[in-house]
Amino acid sequence: xxxxxxxxxxxxxxxxxxxxxxxxxxxxxxxxxxxxxxxxxxxxxxxxxxxxxxxxxxxxxxxxxxxxxxxxxxxxxxxxxxxxxxxxxxxxxxxxxxxxxxxxxxxxxxxxxxxxxxxxxxxxxxxxxxxxxxxxxxxxxxxxxxxxxxxxxxxxxxxxxxxxxxxxxxxxxxxxxxxxxxxxxxxxxxxxxxxxxxxxxxxxxxxxxxxxxxxxxxxxxxxxxxxxxxxxxxxxxxxxxxxxxxxxxxxx
Amino acid sequence: xxxxxxxxxxxxxxxxxxxxxxxxxxxxxxxxxxxxxxxxxxxxxxxxxxxxxxxxxxxxxxxxxxxxxxxxxxxxxxxxxxxxxxxxxxxxxxxxxxxxxxxxxxxxxxxxxxxxxxxxxxxxxxxxxxxxxxxxxxxxxxxxxxxxxxxxxxxxxxxxxxxxxxxxxxxxxxxxxxxxxxxxxxxxxxxxxxxxxxxxxxxxxxxxxxxxxxxxxxxxxxxxxxxxxxxxxxxxxxxxxxxxxxxxxxxxxxxxxxxxxxxxxxxxxxxxxxxxxxxxxxxxxxxxxxxxxxxxxxxxxxxxxxxxxxxxxxxxxxxxxxxxxxxxxxxxxxxxxxxxxxxxxxxxxxxxxxxxxxxxx
Numbered sequence: 001x002x003x004x005x006x007x008x009x010x011x012x013x014x015x016x017x018x019x020x021x022x023x024x025x026x027x028x029x030x031x032x033x034x035x036x037x038x039x040x041x042x043x044x045x046x047x048x049x050x051x052x053x054x055x056x057x058x059x060x061x062x063x064x065x066x067x068x069x070x071x072x073x074x075x076x077x078x079x080x081x082x083x084x085x086x087x088x089x090x091x092x093x094x095x096x097x098x099x100x101x102x103x104x105x106x107x108x109x110x111x112x113x114x115x116x117x118x119x120x121x122x123x124x125x126x127x128x129x130x131x132x133x134x135x136x137x138x139x140x141x142x143x144x145x146x147x148x149x150x151x152x153x154x155x156x157x158x159x160x161x162x163x164x165x166x167x168x169x170x171x172x173x174x175x176x177x178x179x180x181x182x183x184x185x186x187x188x189x190x191x192x193x194x195x196x197x198x199x200x201x202x203x204x205x206x207x208x209x210x211x212x213x214x215x216x217x218x219x220x221x222x223x224x225x226x227x228x229x230x231x232x233x234x235x236x237x238x239x240x241x242x243x244x245x246x247x248x249x250x251x252x
Numbered sequence: 253x254x255x256x257x258x259x260x261x262x263x264x265x266x267x268x269x270x271x272x273x274x275x276x277x278x279x280x281x282x283x284x285x286x287x288x289x290x291x292x293x294x295x296x297x298x299x300x301x302x303x304x305x306x307x308x309x310x311x312x313x314x315x316x317x318x319x320x321x322x323x324x325x326x327x328x329x330x331x332x333x334x335x336x337x338x339x340x341x342x343x344x345x346x347x348x349x350x351x352x353x354x355x356x357x358x359x360x361x362x363x364x365x366x367x368x369x370x371x372x373x374x375x376x377x378x379x380x381x382x383x384x385x386x387x388x389x390x391x392x393x394x395x396x397x398x399x400x401x402x403x404x405x406x407x408x409x410x411x412x413x414x415x416x417x418x419x420x421x422x423x424x425x426x427x428x429x430x431x432x433x434x435x436x437x438x439x440x441x442x443x444x445x446x447x448x449x450x451x452x453x454x455x456x457x458x459x460x461x462x463x464x465x466x467x468x469x470x471x472x473x474x475x476x477x478x479x480x481x482x483x484x485x486x487x488x489x490x491x492x493x494x495x496x497x498x499x500x501x502x503x504x505x506x507x508x509x510x511x512x513x514x515x516x517x518x519x520x521x522x523x524x525x526x527x528x529x530x531x532x533x534x535x536x537x538x539x540x541x542x543x544x545x546x547x548x549x550x551x552x553x554x555x556x557x558x559x560x561x562x563x564x565x566x567x568x569x570x571x572x573x574x575x576x577x578x579x580x581x582x583x584x585x586x587x588x589x590x591x592x593x594x595x596x597x598x599x600x601x602x603x604x605x606x607x608x609x610x611x612x613x
Contacts, residue, residue, distance in 0.1 A: 014464060046462035049329075054475065061473040065464025067457035069328055070473040071321065072351060078318040082325020083457065085311050086283050086333060090458045111314035 010036025012045045014065045021059045023130075025226060027213025028056060030183040031124055032063055034190035034211075035093070038197055039066065047091045049083055051076040053100035056130045060095060074105025077112050080119045091200055092119040099129050102138035102162040109168065109208075116173045116205040120196045123164060123208070126215040127234065134218030138162035141237055146218070161237060168208045169243035175205030178244040182212035184231045185240070192242065204246045212238055257306050261441040268431035271402050272336065272362050273298030274440050275409035280450050281360070282331040283309040285322040289341040290374040291432040292364040296336070316341040320348025320361075327357050328472070330455025332413055336362035338429075340371060342380050342387070349422050350388030354474040356489065357456070358416035358423065362409065365428040365519075367597040376429035377597045378519055381574035384424050385548040391486065393493045395423040395500055396548040398518040402436040408545075410443050417451040419496050426547065428570075430520050430599065497549035504543045507533060508558055511540030513609060516555070516579055517568040518544050520599075525568060527602035532609055539609055544578070552582040559588050564612055568593040568600055 009015060013036050022028045039045055048066040052058050054073035061070040071079045080092040101109050101123040112119065128146050129135040135148040139161045143152040153161075169178040177199040181189030189211055196207035212234045216226045257277040266274070272295045276284065284303070286296045300310050313319040319335045326333030337345050342363050352359040365380040367373030386392035395415050397408040409425055416423035443450060456470055463469030476482040504522075507529050508514060517525040522543040532539040542558055544551050559565055565588055569575040572594050580590065593600065593608045 012464075014469065045464070046460075046466075047458070049457045058473070058475050061475070062469075062471040065462075065469050067459075067463055067470040068472065069457060069470075070475055071324075072347060072474075075317065075321045075348070075351075078313065078321035079325040079328070081311075081318075082285060082322030082333070083329040084325075085285075085309065085322065086326035086329035086331040087455075087458055090329065107314055108318055111318070 010040050012036045012039040012064050012066060014062060017062045020063060022056065023217045025214060025216040025223070026056070027126060027183040027211070027215070028060065028124060030186055031122065031189065031211045031213060032060060034186055034193050035122065036064065037190050038194040039064070041194060042197055042201070044091050044197070044201070047089065049080065049090050049092050051080045051092070051094045053096035053105070055097045055099055055132065057095050057097050057100065057124065074100045074103070074108065076100060077105055077108040077119070077121060081112055081117045084117065084119050088118070091197065094119055094121045096121070096123055097130070098123065098125045098127070098137045098139040098162070102164055110171060113168045113172045113176065113206045113208065116175060118200050118203060118205060120200045120207040122193060122196070123210045124213045125164070125210050125238065126213045128215055128218050130215045130218055141233060163238065164210050165208065165243045172206055172244055175246050176244050177204070177207040177246060179242040180210040180212065180238060180240055182230060182235065182240055183214060184212070184227070184235070199246060256442050257302065258440050258442045260445055261439055263437065264440055265435055265437045266402065267294060267433055267435050268402055268405050268427060269294035269364070269433070270298050271405045271438065271440070272409050272425070273302060275406045276334055277302055277306060277308065278440065278443055279410040279413040280332055281308065281334050281413065283311070283326050283333045285311050285313055285319045285326060285333060285335050287313050287316045287319040287337070287341060289316070289338050291366055291429040292336040292338050292362065294432070295362060316344035317347055320345040323359050324348050324352055324357055327359055328456040329458060330453050332417070332453045334360035334362065336364065338364045339366040339368055339380070342383055346383060346387035349394070350390050351474055352422040353388060353390045353393050355472055356420040358420050360412045360416050360423050362425045362427065364432040365426065373597055374429070376570065376599060378428060378521065378570040379574060379596060380426065381547060381571060382577065384426050385578070391490060392548060393421055393489055394548050395419065395421050395546065396426050397424065397545060398426045398547050399431060400520055400522045400543070401438070402431065403438040405431055406438055406440055410448065414451045415500065417453055419500065421493065426519065428519055493549070500546060501549050501551045501554070502545035503551040503554050504545060506541040508540035508542060510538055512538040512562055513540070513564045513566060513612065514558055514562050515539060515541045515566045515568055515605060515609070516575065517541065518547060518575055521568055521570060524600045524602050524605055528605035528609065531602065531606045537609060547578060550578050550582050555579065555582055556586060559583050559586050562588060564588065565590045566593065566609060566612065567591070568605055570595050570598060570600060572596045
């Protein structure tokens with residue numbers, strides 16, 4: 001593939017819905033690029049069913065040239081579980097934000113993980129509710145200002161940020177794959193997403209990838225501050241890496 | 253593995269929940285997603301015992317919200333999927349049924365009404381009429397069959413799958429706790445042997461070919477950016493619903509030709525009404541009974557025709573006016589006086605209806 005003048009889009013992207021509808025500087029485009037490349041490399045475009053939530057992720061409803069269903073806030077996981085159980089030949093990808101996965105949809109995430117449902121959940125963590133106006137999310141950092149924590153998140157009042165992959169890894173079973181990547185390291189994020197999909201294709205079990213992402217609109221940051229927030233502040237609280245890999249032997 | 257769960261016809265003596273499980277099998281249901289709640293539990297109990305013998309599947313979800321949405325997922329994948337619930341579970345499932353209404357997803361949901369509001373009783377009521385017909389943030393574009401006997405539970409459960417897949421609106425069987433738990437004789441059958449054609453399911457996602465290359469991708473959404481866009485979609489759905497409603501509407505009449513008073517009741521209360529009519533007729537009181545079988549769409553024209561000719565209507569239900577609301581809405585402008593016998597959460601006897609009508613006369 002030669003470098004053209006235009007940026008290369010993944011083959012599985014739907015070109016006539018580009019440029020996409022996410023805010024300039026939003027991390028969703030990058031996560032979806034990593035996912036598109038993973039779908040291309042695994043050559044699974046004809047088998048994927050992509051589900052997205054309410055919130056910013058719903059803007060991905062016509063993003064790919066793959067079958068897509070957009071559902072309610074927090075309900076993407078059960079819809080994809082329903083599809084996968086009804087037709088195990090398909091490859092189900094549930095795509096959601098931190099609200100959809102850790103707040104309103106946490107029950108579904110926890111139980112799909114506990115059941116070891118053979119779907120892949122990709123959760124974009126941008127530490128706030130982007131589309132609905134920048135309120136506190138389960139992942140909002142201590143001290144972080146949002147519309148509902150205007151003086152900064154006080155953990156005495158509002159509790160602590162949810163560490164999703166850590167939680168999922170703790171309840172997941174043999175065969176599950178759990179990782180956290182970041183848009184700050186797209187190559188690694190793509191590797192994690194690809195492994196999560198391969199894990200589903202192999203029929204091993206539940207696969208979960210959290211992607212640290214940016215919301216420059218509600219963070220009210222400029223480019224430099226946005227990247228510093230993703231890489232430094234988020235990275236400190238939410239460690240990057242693989243939390244559970246099938247077949248991995250652990251000592252102790 | 254036996255081909256058909258039921259060969260030909262068979263006389264049986266079963267509980268209503270068992271009947272539903274057999275009917276779903278006979279209708280070709282392929283997967284049930286469920287969450288326990290009384291009084292529908294035995295639908296799942298029987299399904300989980302029978303289904304594996306016929307290659308059918310089951311998933312017990314974490315709650316009714318999930319059961320509703322996994323059912324939506326199963327239907328999107330092209331399977332005849334269904335679920336069952338009651339009371340607070342019905343409340344939770346309305347979220348998924350709202351999505352089914354918006355996206356024209358042929359879900360089948362069996363509701364075995366219990367008391368309400370809230371947890372209430374686990375036994376019986378007719379208090380889920382409004383929620384089943386109009387629950388969810390939408391216009392109530394659903395099909396709701398209210399059954400009165402075990403035979404009807406069997407017949408209409410089979411019919412519900414056909415109606416759902418033919419018209420693509422969420423379809424409900426509205427039973428109740430009495431029907432769930434009591435035993436009654438009925439004939440179960442293989443629908444195809446009776447000449448009932450089973451309408452095949454069709455996948456919304458995951459069809460053959462590569463999207464964007466061999467075919468267009470399925471891009472299903474229930475979110476619309478513009479008011480005008482939503483207006484067009486909902487108006488289209490409403491028009492489709494109104495177009496097919498006359499084909500779907502069902503009702504039954506008992507002694508209404510010369511009736512001076514008509515008792516309107518649905519579900520098992522209809523049986524008490526039928527009993528009361530017999531007693532009243534023997535006493536020389538010209539009473540008749542009108543029973544809507546479909547509560548959505550409601551047999552508006554048929555009831556209006558009758559109501560216009562009689563001296564009085566009596567609405568009888570095990571709820572505080574949920575059927576009454578459907579009736580008064582249907583009869584808008586008609587001046588026939590309407591009386592009520594409303595017993596939320598309690599059954600209604602023949603004697604009570606007879607007594608009430610005698611007092612009216």
